[in-house]
Amino acid sequence: MIVPFSNVLVVAGILFALGVFCTVARRNLIMIVLGIEIMLNAASIVFVGAALHLDSLDGQTFVLFILAVAATEVSVGLAIIVYAFRRTGSFDPANFNLLR
Amino acid sequence: MQMEPASFPFLSAILLSCVVGMLTIMLIPEEKHRLIKQVSVVFSGICLLLTLYVFFAFNRKLGGLQFVEHVSWIPSLGISYFNAVDGFSLPNILLTGIVFFTGVLTMWELNTRVKEYFALYFLMVAGVFGLFMSMDLFFIFVWYDVSLFPMYLLIAVWGTTRKEYGAMKLTLYLLAGSALILPAIILLWAKSGLDTFSFVSLMHPGLFTPEVQKFAFLLLFLGFGILAAVWPLHTWSPDGHVAAPHGVSMVHAGVLMKIGAFGILRVAIMLCPLGWIYWAKFMAVLAVIGIVYGAFVGLMQTDLKYVIGYSSVSHMGVVCLGLSTVTVAGLNGAVFQMFAHGIMTALFFSSVGYIYDRTHTKMIPELGGLSRIMPVASGFFIMAALAGMGLPGLANFWGELVVFLAALKVYPLFGVIAVLGLVVTALFMLRVVQKAFYGPANPRFAGLQDVSLWLGTPRIILAAVLLIVGLCPSLLFNVIRTASVPFMNGLLR
Amino acid sequence: MNWTIAGPEIFYFAASLWFLLLSFAPPRKPAADRAHRREYLTAIFLASVGILVCLASIHAQGWLFIRAYSVDVFSQVFKTLLSLGLFLIVSICGHMTDIDDRRHNEFYFLLFVCTLALMLLVSADSLLSIYLSLELSSYSLYILVALRKKQSLGLEAGIKYFLIGSFASAVMLFGMALLYSSSGAAYLPAMAKVLPAMIAHPAVIIGLLFTLSGFFFKLAVFPFHFWAPDTYQGASNQVAAYIATASKVAAIAVIMRVLAFAGHGSAYLVHVLVFLSVVSMTLGNLAAIVQKDIKRLLAFSTIAHSGYVLIGILVLDPAGYSAAIFYALALLAMKFTAFMVVVELAPDGRNLQIEELAGLHKRSPIMALALLVALFSLAGIPPTIGFTGKFLIFTAAIQKGYVWLVIIAMINVVISLYYYLLVIKAAYLLEPAEALPPLVVSFPKKLLAGLSIAAIVVVGFCPYWLIQVAQAAAQPLSLWR
Amino acid sequence: MVGSPPHAVDLAALIAATMLPFASFLAILVATRGRPRLSAGLSIGSVTIALVCSIALLALNFQLAAPIQFSTRLIASSGLNIPFGFLLDPLNLLMIVVVSTICFLVQVYSLGYMAGDPGFSRYYAFMSLFTWAMMSLSLSASLLQLYFFWELVGLSSYLLIGFWYEKFSATQAGKKAFVMTRAGDVAFFIGFLLLFIHTGDLSIVHLNSRAALAGISPSFLTLSALLIFGGIVGKSAQFPLLTWLPDAMEGPTPVSALLHSATMVAAGVYLFARLFPFFSMSPVAMSVFLAIGTISMLLASTMALVSRDIKRVWAYSTISQLGFMIMALGAGGYFAGVFHLTTHAGFKALLFLCSGVFIHRYETNDIYELSRLGARRMLVPMVSMVLGAAALSGLPPLSGYFSKEAIMGSLSVLPDPVWLAAGLVGVFLTAYYSFRLIFILLLPGESEAPAGAPAAPAHESDESGHKFQDxxxxxxxxxxxxxxxxxxxxxxPLKHFLGASLTARGLAGTEASSWPHMAALALAVAGVSLAWIEFGRKGAKQVGFVDRIPSLYRLFSERWYIDRFYGLLVNVVVDRGISRLCYQNDKKVIDGSIDGICEGTVESGRVVAFLQTGMVQYRLLAMFAVLVLLALYFYY
Structure with missing residues (x-):
């Protein structure tokens, strides 16, 4: 491997933290879904790095599947969010707070 | 502890008659009140006959466990449906049979939601019977809770003063008790290494280390103590008594508090003798406080049922004192007092029930002057009050005599305080009788007629039992002795 | 690789395809409810056939997809449980006014897909197959929740459920990545051999913790339980019933499988599990005390029950696993009965308040009795299946020495009895403001209620047969060590 | 020491004497409640049989060598063998004869006295209950059996005192009587339980034998003796617990005659005599008994000086005479005590029955009122009243003189002269107050109604019924x-009959010097003459020497403020003090704390539920924060 595996972990960790921060900080539903996408990519990086580090192909197959699932997740998520937008006219998660 | 298998499964027959009684009642349509009552009288009568047969067919000389029924239930955990009767449980089963039959008769004039009442009533008594018979720790706990949960509905739906609060408080208290008992039972099961819940195999000495015995005994004593109205944990029982309808408070005060004392005796004392010896003084202190405290607070009450509630707390203190003396006489006296107090409280509540149905008030100041109007009904109450004071010729005297005898020998100071409690009990019982029954005939109740023979039968039965047991106590002592003597000898070795 | 061992999965795949085709068909003009009946009957038929298929393949044994998907007694028992759960839920979807009539086919399609996904999850043996089946089931549930006719509630619940769900799955994925990278094996059996040695290594433990968080989300354990109250309240009654029963059972299965392989040897992990179970028990019970909406109350009680199940699992030995399996079945039966009564009382699918239960014992005694038995079983009062479940879990826990944990659990039982009694009080004691008409309950519903009461009480009283099934199911988990 | 083989006849007589009244009690209570005449017949029938049997028993066993004992084993559980049966012994025989005669006479008397009372059959039920209890008490073989009937006697006294339960004062007096005797019984209970623990056997014959008590330490012996004496103090209304007896006069007069003068209160003295050898083993206890006897004798006689109610005068005199008996027994005079008990039973019952006739006729208890209404004209009651009073004050030809002389003899034997002096003062006071009453009744007061017309209109109509009642x-x-x-x-002859079976300390000792008898007689005569001077003389102002000193008068009429003290004790200490404290503790402390815990859980539930709501992103943040914390926890 061109760089020790621990570095890959560090980068992925930072990226993961960024994803979490984006999910939590932004007041826009779509940005939350985006944040989750970032977290998924961070996991993919670790998988690819591990595959290389252990030189076994499992990691690679895992990433391919993650990409597919991420796509479905976004589609389902956006479907609900667009539906909510058409219904309430806003993306702000604050006003989706009726249930007591 | 030799066992003698039963020719015909009488014990399961008793349980079955309760359960079948409940099912048949549930099948009868709601509006046929009279039919429901007749069916429940028939079934409770069968139960009573069976218990009487078991009581008299019990072989006094052989002792040990009799009428044994053993069916393995969950082998992987070692749980078995194991019913048997010995000297300790026999008087209680007879007590339950009598109180059950008279309880059904007392509620003869009920007319709201009769079907549900008697169905739940049968279920509760089935639970009580089950607990007294079972020799398997798991089933003791299962029957304990089966008898507990109909209690909430019985009090909450048909209760009298402050019924929601009383019902909720009672159920949560008793369940908190079971929350202490279950871990202890499972701890004993786990620590025994025998992988069985059956009582006989768990009982041989030296099975548990002293620490386990002490810890388990404390848990069990507090758990069952809540039910036996031991001093600091007793506040549910007066509220529960007042809130419950009369039939229920008969079973509840008459029998359910005995489950607590019986549980302490059967599970705590017999399984963890070292714990018992270690905690005996603590038990004695609580018991004596209970006796004196119950009597003093009884003085202050203005509601008939509260007075009886606090007198039960004081009498259960006597039972607890008997148990805490770690002697044969103490055990004999405690079990005898359990029986005697059960019958007495049932008579109390049954007569209060009759008076409340007529006068619609339980407050003593409003009651005055009943003796002139209803001499027979008030006669029963006065007899119960006399029994409550421990008058010779009635059953309580012997129980208290033997317990105080044992207590004076082991804890002289506590014994003396407990005996002085008798004076205060006499004072508050007589004060109730004087205020409620004597005095000029009360104009408000002028029109009421005295108790008819049919309505009086439950009270007549209870009064007769009090008198018979009072005049020849050896009837019960011989039975109790068959269990207490071998147990204590086994303990001393 | 003979395909016969995947019988149930294939059947449910075909059934969901069938409903997909039905949903393509143009909506016919004649009275909508006649169409309702046809779809409902097909769903009932397919679900019952599904149970038979699962029962038939109970003894299937073997691996698919080169060891990524194991079929053994454990998975088959859970598949049968899931098919039973589906059948029960479909049976109460008789006259579902809460879902738009055009959506009924999609509703049944998504239900069958979610059950298929949960079945895959139960016998998934590699990280990848676990992840895929988990995501598939979650996505179908997100849509089911959002399908509710009353847009505002369903929508908000859907969004919350989706966001928390995807966040949890992202965290799980990251954990899986860590696990994979440090252990080098993607299959659980291979991992089981490697992990005990390096369990003390931080990356492994944190990886394992993050992986478990995905399953804790599914089971609604403490940190990941936030979705449960809103989703139960927001979703339609039938969907909430499905989430409460089927997805809980599958979650228990997958946590057990992962922990059986990877969980041994680390005291830290057990401490974390103990902490999570205690907090979720207490939190669930405390929050449930003040609830006014029945479904929200049932949601918090589910959180509490996940705490009890966790005790069974954290014992990490066959006794604990069999207790947890038995408790899963108990949960299925109790929750279903409770939700059945809720569905029956709110034909128009509205959220039922506790006060609206008033006078139930007069309106329909059978439903009142069902509610009574279900709630007492949830509280853990002896003659019921709930008590036997709790009892088995407590015996397993005390055998391992967790006495104080059991005492805390018992105190929680007492707190839980308080709010269950409040509901029973409402049903049996309170009189409705104005005299409500007696509830007309169709015969099949009465039969179903009677059967569920009988199941809870009879199994509670003589559970020996079921305990044997649970012990058999727990066998494969301990073979690997 | 157990007697010769039990004679079938004796056993049959004994069972008949005791069980028949109990059977009639049950029969009346259950069956013949409605028919008064039948129940009266039943009860009197059973009493006559009991009387006949006891006289037969006395005749049969007159020269009895050793006590005969029939006993069955009651509670045979280990360590608790309580014999339950009968003991035939000179003292017992004498006692059952006295009890049955007085019971018989009073029941016959109440036929007239209670005629027309609504609770007539209930009265006879309680009367036969009392007869059963008293007869069995006198015949009981063991202390436990004695305690058994001791309490039953207390119960029947409660029922009979509160017989007219409409009257609040009657029920109050009944309750007071029961609770006070109960206090005494509790001491007795502890006493004989301690005895049982140390000696293992409660049978009286065993306790009296010197050999059995050799093993016990003297201090323990004294303690148990004092405790048992507590029972006697309670039952025979001695010094600390004496105020219930005057209140017990609320009951019908035949009841007072039977229970509260002759038989029931004598039970305490009977117990003392019964365990005399046991008590005499601890000299310290005997001196304490002597002291208490003396105090109660003096106290009661002072109270009698000022009382205006005819029945209360005789009640106080009963307490003082009981005091005399206990002084005699305390001084070792076994025969004196027992003989005085018998004679006192006779003339005190006579006095009560006479006052009963007056009360029945004139419906008032006040002696001045009675004398104004001309009670003196009723010949038979007046003569017997004078006779009784003479016997009470110990004038020569009557039985009182002989028993008083025996008591003075036993007191003179004592080294310390103060007891004798107290005795003499007592004799003087007794003579004074009894004749004060007689002279008040005899002397025609100024505003007396015209001699001719019989004052009481009430009994005018039913002349024939009147005749039968009289x-x-x-x-x-x-x-x-x-x-x-x-x-x-x-x-x-009685001395020989009783003396033979006893080896009490120096009983048959030398005949005491004769001067105490002379002094006693002189004082008695002095007392009578003083009463004559103050009350009997034509112009007497009917004001006693005590009435002239108002403070002394108030002291005596307030029963030396003992009643005030007990009232204070019950109301303030027990009612307002302890039980209120316990009740508040019950309500505030225990209930309060537990309800507080419940509110706490519900409150925390509300807080936790509030935490659940809130924006999605806060939740995500919370989830992630908890995860990070758990991960960090790994490093500790």
Whole structure:
């Protein structure tokens, strides 16, 4: 491997933290879904790095599947969010707070 | 502890008659009140006959466990449906049979939601019977809770003063008790290494280390103590008594508090003798406080049922004192007092029930002057009050005599305080009788007629039992002795 | 690789395809409810056939997809449980006014897909197959929740459920990545051999913790339980019933499988599990005390029950696993009965308040009795299946020495009895403001209620047969060590 | 020491004597509640049989060598063998004869007295209950059996005192009587339980034998003796617990005559005599008994000086005479005590029955009122009243003189002269207050109604019924007066009959010097003359020497403020103090704390539920934060 595996972990960790921060900080539903996408990519990086580090192909197959699932997740998520937008006219998660 | 298998499964027959009684009642349509009552009288009568047969067919000389029924239930955990009767449980089963039959008769004039009442009533008594018979720790706990949960509905739906609060408080208290008992039972099961819940195999000495015995005994004593109205944990029982309808408070005060004392005796004392010896003084202190405290607070009450509630707390203190003396006489006296107090409280509540149905008030100041109007009904109450004071010729005297005898020998100071409690009990019982029954005939109740023979039968039965047991106590002592003597000898070795 | 061992999965795949085709068909003009009946009957038929298929393949044994998907007694028992759960839920979807009539086919399609996904999850043996089946089931549930006719509630619940769900799955994925990278094996059996040695290594433990968080989300354990109250309240009654029963059972299965392989040897992990179970028990019970909406109350009680199940699992030995399996079945039966009564009382699918239960014992005694038995079983009062479940879990826990944990659990039982009694009080004691008409309950519903009461009480009283099934199911988990 | 083989006849008589009254009690209570005449017949029938049996038993076993004992084993559980049966012994025989005669006479008398009372059959039920309890008490073989009937006697006294339960004062007096005797019984209970623990056997014959008590330490012996004496103090209304007896006069007069003068209160003295050898083993206890006897004797006689109620005068005199008996027994005079008990039973019952006739006729208890209404004209009751009073004050020919002389003899034997002096003062006071009453009744007061017309209008109409009632009530009076006259001469044969079975300390010692008897007689005569001077003389102002000193008068009429003290004790200490404290503790402390815990959980539930709501992103943040914390926890 061109760089020790621990570095890959560090980068992925930072990226993961960024994803979490984006999910939590932004007041826009779509940005939350985006944040989750970032977290998924961070996991993919670790998988690819591990595959290389252990030189076994499992990691690679895992990433391919993650990409597919991420796509479905976004589609389902956006479907609900667009539906909510058409219904309430806003993306702000604050006003989706009726249930007591 | 030799066992003698039963020719015909009488014990399961008793349980079955309760359960079948409940099912048949549930099948009868709601509006046929009279039919429901007749069916429940028939079934409770069968139960009573069976218990009487078991009581008299019990072989006094052989002792040990009799009428044994053993069916393995969950082998992987070692749980078995194991019913048997010995000297300790026999008087209680007879007590339950009598109180059950008279309880059904007392509620003869009920007319709201009769079907549900008697169905739940049968279920509760089935639970009580089950607990007294079972020799398997798991089933003791299962029957304990089966008898507990109909209690909430019985009090909450048909209760009298402050019924929601009383019902909720009672159920949560008793369940908190079971929350202490279950871990202890499972701890004993786990620590025994025998992988069985059956009582006989768990009982041989030296099975548990002293620490386990002490810890388990404390848990069990507090758990069952809540039910036996031991001093600091007793506040549910007066509220529960007042809130419950009369039939229920008969079973509840008459029998359910005995489950607590019986549980302490059967599970705590017999399984963890070292714990018992270690905690005996603590038990004695609580018991004596209970006796004196119950009597003093009884003085202050203005509601008939509260007075009886606090007198039960004081009498259960006597039972607890008997148990805490770690002697044969103490055990004999405690079990005898359990029986005697059960019958007495049932008579109390049954007569209060009759008076409340007529006068619609339980407050003593409003009651005055009943003796002139209803001499027979008030006669029963006065007899119960006399029994409550421990008058010779009635059953309580012997129980208290033997317990105080044992207590004076082991804890002289506590014994003396407990005996002085008798004076205060006499004072508050007589004060109730004087205020409620004597005095000029009360104009408000002028029109009421005295108790008819049919309505009086439950009270007549209870009064007769009090008198018979009072005049020849050896009837019960011989039975109790068959269990207490071998147990204590086994303990001393 | 003979395909016969995947019988149930294939059947449910075909059934969901069938409903997909039905949903393509143009909506016919004649009275909508006649169409309702046809779809409902097909769903009932397919679900019952599904149970038979699962029962038939109970003894299937073997691996698919080169060891990524194991079929053994454990998975088959859970598949049968899931098919039973589906059948029960479909049976109460008789006259579902809460879902738009055009959506009924999609509703049944998504239900069958979610059950298929949960079945895959139960016998998934590699990280990848676990992840895929988990995501598939979650996505179908997100849509089911959002399908509710009353847009505002369903929508908000859907969004919350989706966001928390995807966040949890992202965290799980990251954990899986860590696990994979440090252990080098993607299959659980291979991992089981490697992990005990390096369990003390931080990356492994944190990886394992993050992986478990995905399953804790599914089971609604403490940190990941936030979705449960809103989703139960927001979703339609039938969907909430499905989430409460089927997805809980599958979650228990997958946590057990992962922990059986990877969980041994680390005291830290057990401490974390103990902490999570205690907090979720207490939190669930405390929050449930003040609830006014029945479904929200049932949601918090589910959180509490996940705490009890966790005790069974954290014992990490066959006794604990069999207790947890038995408790899963108990949960299925109790929750279903409770939700059945809720569905029956709110034909128009509205959220039922506790006060609206008033006078139930007069309106329909059978439903009142069902509610009574279900709630007492949830509280853990002896003659019921709930008590036997709790009892088995407590015996397993005390055998391992967790006495104080059991005492805390018992105190929680007492707190839980308080709010269950409040509901029973409402049903049996309170009189409705104005005299409500007696509830007309169709015969099949009465039969179903009677059967569920009988199941809870009879199994509670003589559970020996079921305990044997649970012990058999727990066998494969301990073979690997 | 157990007696010769039990004679079938004796056993049959004993069972008949005791069980028949109990059977009639049950029969009346259950069956013949409605028919008064039948229940009266049943009860009197059973009493007559009991009387006949006891006289037969006395005749049969007159020269009894050793006590005969029939006993069955009651509670045979280990360590608790309580014999339950009968003991035949000179003292017992004497006691059952006294009890059955007085019971018989009073029941006959109440036929007249209670005629027309709504609770007539209930009265006779309780009367036969009392007879059963008293007879069995006198015959009981063991202390436990004695305690068993001791409490039953207390119960029957409660029921009979509160017989007219409409009257609040009657029920109050009944309750007071029961609770006070109960306090005494509790001491007795502890006493004989301690005895049982140390000696293992409660049978009286065993306790009295010196050999059995050798093993016990003297201090323990004294303690148990004092405790048992507590029972006697309670039952025989001695010093600390004496105020219930005057209140017990609320009950019907025949009840007072039977229970609260002759038999029930004598049970305490009987117990003392019964365990005399046991008590005499601890000299310290005997001196304490002597002291208490003296105090209660003096106290009661002072109270009698000022009382205006005829029945209360005799009640106080009963307490003082009981005090005399206990002083005699305390001083070792076994025969004196027992003999005085018998004679006192006779003439005190006579006095009560006479006052009963007056009360029945004139419906008032006040002696001045009675004398104004001309009670003196009723010949038979007046003569027997004078006879009784004479016997009470110990004038020579009557039985009282002989028993008083025996007591003075036993007191003179004591080294310390103060007891004798107290005795003499007592004799003087007794003579004074009894004749004060007689002279008040005899002397025609100024505003007396015209002699001719019989004052009481009430009994005008039913002349025939009146006739029967008078004859029925007069009969017992005549018999009792005869007894009081003759009984004195039986002193010596009774002494041999009782003395033979006892080896008490120096009993048959030398005949004491004769001066105490002379002094006693002189004082008695002085007392009578003082009473004559103050009350009997034509122009007497009917004001006693005590009435002239108002502070002393108030002290005596307030029963030395003992009642005030007990009232204070019950109301303030028990009612307002302890039980209120316990009740508040029950409500505030225990209930409060537990309800507080419940509110706490519900409150925390509300807080936790509030935490659940809130924006999605806060939740995500919370989830992630908890995860990070758990991960960090790994490093500790």
């Amino acid at each position: 004859r029925v009530m007069a009969l017992p009076l005549i018999i009792l007066s005869a007894v009081t006259v003759i009984l004195g001469f039986f002193a010596t």
